[in-house]
Amino acid sequence: xxxxxxxxxxxxxxxxxxxxxxxxxxxxxxxxxxxxxxxxxxxxxxxxxxxxxxxxxxxxxxxxxxxxxxxxxxxxxxxxxxxxxxxxxxxxxxxxxxxxxxxxxxxxxxxxxxxxxxxxxxxxxxxxxxxxxxxxxxxxxxxxxxxxxxxxxxxxxxxxxxxxxxxxxxxxxxxxxxxxxxxxxxxxxxxxxxxxxxxxxxxxxxxxxxxxxxxxxxxxxxxxxxxxxxxxxxxxxxxxxxxxxxxxxxxxxxxxxxxxxxxxxxxxxxxxxxxxxxxxxxxxxxxxxxxxxxxxxxxxxxxxxxxxxxxxxxxxxxxxxxxxxxxxxxxxxxx
Amino acid sequence: xxxxxxxxxxxxxxxxxxxxxxxxxxxxxxxxxxxxxxxxxxxxxxxxxxxxxxxxxxxxxxxxxxxxxxxxxxxxxxxxxxxxxxxxxxxxxxxxxxxxxxxxxxxxxxxxxxxxxxxxxxxxxxxxxxxxxxxxxxxxxxxxxxxxxxxxxxxxxxxxxxxxxxxxxxxxxxxxxxxxxxxxxxxxxxxxxxxxxxxxxxxxxxxxxxxxxxxxxxxxxxxxxxxxxxxxxxxxxxxxxxxxxxxxxxxxxxxxxxxxxxxxxxxxxxxxxxxxxxxxxxxxxxxxxxxxxxxxxxxxxxxxxxxxxxxxxxxxxxxxxxxxxxxxxxxxxx
Numbered sequence: 158x159x160x161x162x163x164x165x166x167x168x169x170x171x172x173x174x175x176x177x178x179x180x181x182x183x184x185x186x187x188x189x190x191x192x193x194x195x196x197x198x199x200x201x202x203x204x205x206x207x208x209x210x211x212x213x214x215x216x217x218x219x220x221x222x223x224x225x226x227x228x229x230x231x232x233x234x235x236x237x238x239x240x241x242x243x244x245x246x247x248x249x250x251x252x253x254x255x256x257x258x259x260x261x262x263x264x265x266x267x268x269x270x271x272x273x274x275x276x277x278x279x280x281x282x283x284x285x286x287x288x289x290x291x292x293x294x295x296x297x298x299x300x301x302x303x304x305x306x307x308x309x310x311x312x313x314x315x316x317x318x319x320x321x322x323x324x325x326x327x328x329x330x331x332x333x334x335x336x337x338x339x340x341x342x343x344x345x346x347x348x349x350x351x352x353x354x355x356x357x358x359x360x361x362x363x364x365x366x367x368x369x370x371x372x373x374x375x376x377x378x379x380x381x382x383x384x385x386x387x388x389x390x391x392x393x394x395x396x397x398x399x400x401x402x403x404x405x406x407x408x409x410x411x412x413x414x415x416x417x418x419x420x421x422x423x424x425x426x427x428x429x430x431x432x433x434x435x436x437x438x439x440x441x442x443x444x445x446x447x448x449x450x451x452x453x454x455x456x457x458x459x460x461x462x463x464x465x466x467x468x469x470x471x472x473x474x475x476x477x478x479x480x481x482x483x484x485x486x487x488x489x490x491x492x
Numbered sequence: 493x494x495x496x497x498x499x500x501x502x503x504x505x506x507x508x509x510x511x512x513x514x515x516x517x518x519x520x521x522x523x524x525x526x527x528x529x530x531x532x533x534x535x536x537x538x539x540x541x542x543x544x545x546x547x548x549x550x551x552x553x554x555x556x557x558x559x560x561x562x563x564x565x566x567x568x569x570x571x572x573x574x575x576x577x578x579x580x581x582x583x584x585x586x587x588x589x590x591x592x593x594x595x596x597x598x599x600x601x602x603x604x605x606x607x608x609x610x611x612x613x614x615x616x617x618x619x620x621x622x623x624x625x626x627x628x629x630x631x632x633x634x635x636x637x638x639x640x641x642x643x644x645x646x647x648x649x650x651x652x653x654x655x656x657x658x659x660x661x662x663x664x665x666x667x668x669x670x671x672x673x674x675x676x677x678x679x680x681x682x683x684x685x686x687x688x689x690x691x692x693x694x695x696x697x698x699x700x701x702x703x704x705x706x707x708x709x710x711x712x713x714x715x716x717x718x719x720x721x722x723x724x725x726x727x728x729x730x731x732x733x734x735x736x737x738x739x740x741x742x743x744x745x746x747x748x749x750x751x752x753x754x755x756x757x758x759x760x761x762x763x764x765x766x767x768x769x770x771x772x773x774x775x776x777x778x779x780x781x782x783x784x785x786x787x788x789x790x791x792x793x794x795x796x797x798x799x800x801x802x803x804x805x806x807x808x809x810x811x812x813x814x815x816x817x818x819x820x821x822x823x824x825x826x
Contacts, residue, residue: 196677312540341539341704346748350758368677371750375757394754412682414711415752419730422689423711425682429647 159185159208159247159330159362160225166203168433169216175434176220178204178386185330185362192365192377192394196409198430200386205332205366209243245275248323252335254315258307264318265303268325275326290321295351313344317351324355331356334366349375370410374398379466382406385431385441392467402469402478405442440471448473461485493566494527495698496551496584496666501525501560503546520546522722524560525806528666531692533699535709535730537745538719547719548668548702552586553577564666582612585659589671591651595643601654602639605629608662624661631694632657633687649680653687660691670702685712706749710734718742721787723804728813738815740792786818794819 164181167174178200185191193201206212208224210231224231226246234242243249251257259267268287272278278286284303291299294317307315316336323331336352337345353376356363365376373380373394380397382390382405390403401407408426410416417423428445437443439454446453452472460475460482461468474482501524508515521543528534538544549555551562553569562570569580585608588594595604606625609616616624626636632653643651652672659667672688673681689712691697703709709716710730717727718739726739737743751757785800786792792799798818808814 196679342706342745343539343748345750346758349750369750371752374751374754377754398753398755409679412679413707413752414682414685414705415707415749417711419711420689422686423682425686426679427683429649429680430677 158225158227161204161208161222162225163222164204164207164224165219165221166200166207166212167218167220169218174218174220176386176436177217177433178207180222181383181386181388182222183381183388183391185364187329187362188357188360189378190356190363190365190376192367192373192380193383194367194370194373194380194409195383196368196430198385198432199383200433201366201383202334204383205249205334205364208332208364209247209249210239211249241275244271244323244328245326246328247330247332248326248328250316250319250323250331250333250336252338254312254319254339257319258315260307262306263303264305264307264310268303268318268322271322271325286325290325291318293324293355294318294321295347296321311344312340313348316340316344316348320348320351320355324359327359328361330362330364332364332366335368336365337372338367338369352376370413371415382409385436386433387441387470389442389471390469396467400467400478402467402474403442403471404446404448404473404477406469407477408445442471448477459485494529495565496528496700497561497563498527498547498551499525499561501547501550501562502558503543503550503555504558519722521550521557523804524719524722524724526717526724526727528698528700530665530698531696532715533692533701533713535701535703535713535716536719536724537703537706537709537716539704539745541721542719543722544702544704544719545670548586548670548700551700552584552668553581554586578611582608582662583664584666584668585662585664586668586670587652587655587659587672589674591648591655591675592643594655595651595658597643600640600642601625601629604643605639605654605658605661608658612662625657628657628661629654631691632660633683647680648676649683652676652680652684656684656687656691660695663695664697666698666700668700668702671704672701673708674703674705681708688712706734706745718745723787723816724806725788725804725816726814727806729811732811732813736813736821738813738820739788739817740794740821741788743821744791786816794821 161181161183164178166178168177181204183191193205195201203212203217207217219232226242265287268290269283272283272286287303288299291302296302296314296317333352337348340348367373377394380392380394381388382403384405390406397406401410411424412426414423426445431441438456440457443449443453457470457472459468459470462480462482468485501521503521504517504519506515506517524547526534536544536547546555550557557570561568564580564583572580602622602625606621609621609624622639625639629636634650634653673684676684692699701713713730715728716730716733717724720741726733726742733742734746737746786802786804789795789799802818804816806814806816
């Protein structure tokens, strides 16, 4: 199990550290997809990258919490072991297929590099594995493709190559950061189908980082909504879509043009996400929330529904949904 | 009389050295025609490489067309140059996709936004110019007090508002919007779409709205033109095209949109997952001969032998819903 416990991250700045993510907890379970949703600047990518300790050279550091891979904290892992985890147990698919491949090496060289690093195979078996991986992601004629360079491939093909690389060492977990955002609509649909197939066939635990509720609706089993460095709501994908409770989740869902009646004014959320370091002590969404009142100036804990894993961080949830919730301990981790 | 009329526009680009054996000609836009009336929004929707941005740039005269005509307010602007073109530009302005790249980082907002006034309203003095800029910024939802700040102090959504103010300051009739909300978060996107709608009503503006996002297009546009490989393959009222797509490509695009609720999830389509014809459109574009049959036939489930001889032509039928296909889909009630 991959468990993120009360993770807090800070960005190093010349005038001291700025908090960027506070007290985030969730679990990745084999065979399940967790969608992490939010606008840019909410800390979702930082959270995802910190699972493989990728932001460290950019001054992102842990200020609290743990990330446990089979009971071992990734933050205290020796570098050699971490290298085995990256791309081995846990791999990552990035947003930009155009920049994630090295333009001066052939597809084959880049794919073989990953296989060599993680699997102990003969030269022949390595090449066969590379060609098989390409076939798995829907790239026919793998032998030719292995000799080609990234610039000969379209965006959709590059994203398939990156998915093949992520799958190379039979990972247990996969982190997909906006895997379809840079792609055309028709290609996007095929990549969604491919991710779903691979995830199911190999029972991967997937963290799907996205701003797009459409992608969440297609792939996720559970959803966590982030706002200004916090998870503000969490629940199963059906609960989140059927009964979104947090005003931010509701607003984010309703301001999509596909939800609106044509020509009608879209229910936009006024203002913008506060920058890291500018967070209020009370509810962080209060400045943009139509329901905000005096109660929202106090720190907000999470409220959970009875016998339910649906949790929202808002004092108004009972009034919004007409149901009864109980306060959970602020630090309790659950999915 | 329509405000903007575009007829049989063509543009091709050559790549590779002049004498090189690998020299290729890419037909980015082939025989594109459309009209935009005052107060109306025409959206051009298509995937990357479909030629939609090239079309927008030709309309703005940022690129010269190889062939065809562009007329604005009844006057042919296809070959205008110099001062005559600049005078005409008062009537058409452009808003770009990337609000971070489209403002000069070293110019104050007042100078960026007011730049058009120096050309198109040279009689205004400094004070009058500031006043006009303040007025237009307010209309775009920005406080006039930001005038003396620099672009880096603003978020993406605010910069896009400034970009729109910059285009509107000279009171144009037509705005060409090239993916104006694609770089923005969904909550900010909604703010900008609302703003564009309010401004259109207030000033009776015509919009040529370039986008790859079908949901945004459905929301903002009156009419839509679907582009594929440099051709408009379908054109009509948004309601007609979305409810009854007649070109197989339009249908495929609409079907490819992510669902809006998990209950509608397209359960695993394994065939889709491992079939890779992602790059067909790119190959078609490079094939070289623009008129040798329907460009979509390689990807089209309905394609027949006759499609390789089909001279693609947009044929109008009822209700000005036009389609360029030999075997158009029958209207249904999807």
